[in-house]
Amino acid sequence: MTHIDEAPTPTGAVPRATAPPQGREKKLSGRDRLVVITMVTVPLALVLWLVWVPALGSVVLSFGKWNGFGDLDTIEWVGFQNYEDIVTIYPPFWPAIQHNLIWLGFLFLFPTVLGMLLAVVLDREMRGSRFYQTAFYMPVVLSLALIGFIWQLFYSRDQGLINDVFGTQIDWYGDPDINLWAVLVATAWRHTGYIMLIYLAGLKGVDASLREAAAVDGAGEVKTFFHVIFPVMRPINMVVIVIVVIESLRAFDLVWVINKGRNGLEVIGALVAQNVIGEATRYGFGSALAVIMMLISSVFITIYLRNVFREERRG
Amino acid sequence: MSLSRSSAIPRSALTTMAASRRSVLGGLALSGLAVGGANLLAACGGDDSGPATGDGASVKFGINEAEGSGAAYDRLAAIADAYAKESGTEVSLNAVDHNTFQESINTYLQGTPDDVFTWFAGFRMAQFAENGLITDLSDQWPIDGLGDSFKEAATAPDGKQYFVPISYYPWAVFYRKSVFEDNGWAPPETNDDFMALMDDMQGKGITPFAFGDKDGWPAMGTFDILNMRLNGFDFHMSLMAGEEAWDGDEVKLVFDTWRQLLPYHQADPLGRTWQEAATAMNKGECGMYLLGTFVVDALGESGEDLDFFTFPQLDSSIPADSLDAPIDGFCVAAAGQNPDAGKAMAKWLGSAAAADAGNNAADAPFIAANSGASTSTYSDLQKKSVEVVSAAANIAQFMDRDTNADFANTVMIPSIQDFLKNPDDIDGITASIQEQADSIFS
Incomplete structure (x- = not known):
């Protein structure tokens, strides 16, 4: 007796019968729903608590005058006074805005281009490329505070390496016309490695057949890069743009280590810190500066998000 | 403040690490909540103060030098030990890095501070006095060996003393x-x-x-x-x-x-x-x-x-x-748990014995405010400093302490x-x- 030729058992139909309905009416099991709810609410609560509550708190505080003594009811509400003072009688403010913009422009022009160039060169797998990669990336691992200290050894007017070697007496960190550029060079030293690494990763991800196709079509190295490789790396470029914008708006650590963001090194982040951290406790004034910084950031964020959404719609 | 910044690079580096931009923004709003909450906590803490001195008494001593930070810490630790030995009071030392101490002083005093803490004379002290954060010490004054100029430096605008000096530098x-x-x-x-x-x-x-x-x-x-x-x-x-x-x-x-x-x-x-x-x-x-x-x-x-x-x-x-000639010394926190023990200790800290205990324990002595303190460990510079400051008719505290x-x-x-x-x-x-x-x- 053999059962081989028997018709398929009804069990074969079971999966189809119990398969979940497709589309919008899909119902999650209780457990799945719990997981989804947890995954949405926990991060949401964290974002609300750690991002939105402090941000809104800053906005509220920026309309008051408070030195941190006593309860919140000791805050004296002064309306737009803090903002008015910032733009009229607070001398470091406008230089700070200008320096942040210079910072942004500089990071785009030099370290980004240089980082891209290094990435292209190192991507060619030449001898010792691993070593160079490590060498260029090394500064990224160091904290900016440490970088400020390292460069102090180069820049010090009386005891620094640069003035010693060239026999000059340039006051690199003290002269307000020069020190911003000196600091930007130190920043670039670190930022280049960062950009290089990102592009290097991007280049590794580019389909090799694209290069071959370009080569077959007779395109040279340069032409291939600008017409084929670069456009393909569009997502990487977006990431780099965002990183550069963020880095230049939050410029703080380096100038803080050097001279606490004074005398030619005013940046918004340092002004906020000067007013609320440490001995000075102008919470209202500092918050108003922070809000201004937030507004500037949101301009860039809006541009970026619009771009991303437009992209998605097109895709 | 000025002396505190003496090792500019490492300390500012620490500050930076402690203060990324994000923590600044976050801290802004949270500090308000933290302050409010801390006040509540302090209020709930109740008054479980024991005896002011002797057996069974205990006092908390907050100092602005971290362990291992050199002579400044050694002196303060030795002073705390000497007080414990002499009075029989149990002293628990709370040593905090200098910059951290300074930068969190507001939240510290409005939270659960130690009974006695290191601080500076001048506007910085007067500001806390006006806001009721430190305790009136006028019942502990005069202190033997501390002259009128020191008493004046310890006095807030309301005419009461809130501070006990220990050392200074011109x-x-x-x-x-x-x-x-x-x-x-x-x-x-x-x-x-x-x-x-x-x-x-x-x-x-x-x-x-x-x-x-x-x-x-x-x-x-x-x-x-x-x-x-x-x-x-x-x-x-x-x-x-x-x-x-x-x-x-x-x-x-x-x-x-x-x-x-x-x-x-x-x-x-x-x-x-x-x-x-x-x-x-x-x-x-x-x-x-x-x-x-x-x-x-x-x-x-x-x-x-x-x-x-x-x-x-x-x-x-x-x-x-x-x-x-900035003066360093001590205040008693109003929100401390055992204000009487704090006051008793503060008075002793102004004595010549306290200064001697500190100076004998460290490589580098400070210039004691108390005129009865031994000057045997002083360098020539310090001996001259004593002369110059004693001869001065008026002593200011340095701009960042006076305003x-x-x-x-x-x-x-x-x-x-x-x-x-x-x-x-x-x-x-x-x-x-x-x-x-x-x-x-x-």
Whole structure:
């Protein structure tokens, strides 16, 4: 007796019968729903608590005058006074805005281009490329505070390496016309490695057949890069743009280590810190500066998000 | 404050790590909540204070030097031990890094502070007194060996004492004895001597004054002493309290005199730390340096070749008997758990025994405020400091301790630096200071 030729058992139909309905009416099991709810609410609560509550708190505080003594009811509400003072009688403010913009422009022009160039060169797998990669990336691992200290050894007017070697007496960190550029060079030293690494990763991800196709079509190295490789790396470029914008708006650590963001090194982040951290406790004034910084950031964020959404719609 | 910043680089690095931009923004709003919450906690803590001294009593002692930070910590720890031994009170030491202590002092005092904590005389103390954060110690005064000038420095505007001093350090004009001897120079007595000395130095190719203001605060010392010499101590103090005009003729005179003295100072001060300036004096490139006695720390030696004189008289109607000599000491926190034990300990901390306990335990002694303290461990510089400060009629605490910290840090530091960049724009700078002072002191 053999059962081989028997018709398929009804069990074969079971999966189809119990398969979940497709589309919008899909119902999650209780457990799945719990997981989804947890995954949405926990991060949401964290974002609300750690991002939105402090941000809104800053906005509220920026309309008051408070030195941190006593309860919140000791805050004296002064309306737009803090903002008015910032733009009229607070001398470091406008230089700070200008320096942040210079910072942004500089990071785009030099370290980004240089980082891209290094990435292209190192991507060619030449001898010792691993070593160079490590060498260029090394500064990224160091904290900016440490970088400020390292460069102090180069820049010090009386005891620094640069003035010693060239026999000059340039006051690199003290002269307000020069020190911003000196600091930007130190920043670039670190930022280049960062950009290089990102592009290097991007280049590794580019389909090799694209290069071959370009080569077959007779395109040279340069032409291939600008017409084929670069456009393909569009997502990487977006990431780099965002990183550069963020880095230049939050410029703080380096100038803080050097001279606490004074005398030619005013940046918004340092002004906020000067007013609320440490001995000075102008919470209202500092918050108003922070809000201004937030507004500037949101301009860039809006541009970026619009771009991303437009992209998605097109895709 | 000034001394605290003596090791500028590592400490500022620490600050930076502690204060990323995000934590600033977050901290802003949260600090409000934290403060409110801490008050509640302190209120719930209840009053479980035991006896003030002796067996079974315990006191918490908060100090602004971390363990292993050198002589300053060793002294305070030895003082705490000595008190525990002498009174039988149990002392629990809470050692916090200097910068962290300073920067979190507001939340500390409004939360659950230690009973006794290290602090400074001057406006910084008065501000806490006015806000009810520290305890009235007038029932512990007078303290044997602490004279009237110290009592005055411990007094808040309400006429009560809130502070017990332990040590101080004067600001004066330092020089190398060997350099002065080689050139046949002597400390100047009058303004004419002073100008002649500086001209002679310049003639010999030596910059008269070493000068560095990269950190922003050292130049405040120059402003202080010029203001005291040109406008007198009383004007200086009311200016610091925000009661005089910053754009008036008096302040303009200070800046104008400073402008005339600038050619005698090292060029490009804004890129130079005070340690670098001290080194320049030490190498003989500069003849003198106006700084606190902590200048010795930057020289890597015991300072045997160093000597100093007080800044000479500039206006014949104003005697040269005032100087900056910041006083360090202790306060009792109002929110502490055992205020009576705190008060008892604070009184003892002002005694000669406390100062001796500290100085005998550390390599480098401080200059004790108590006149009964032993001076056997003092260096020559310190012995002279005692003489000079005892002879002074008025003692100021240094600008960043004598005035509102908001004003000193966010207005005066950048303004003085602006002046050093553009010494000719005195009208513009003083007008800007006054505008900002109006906004802060209002």
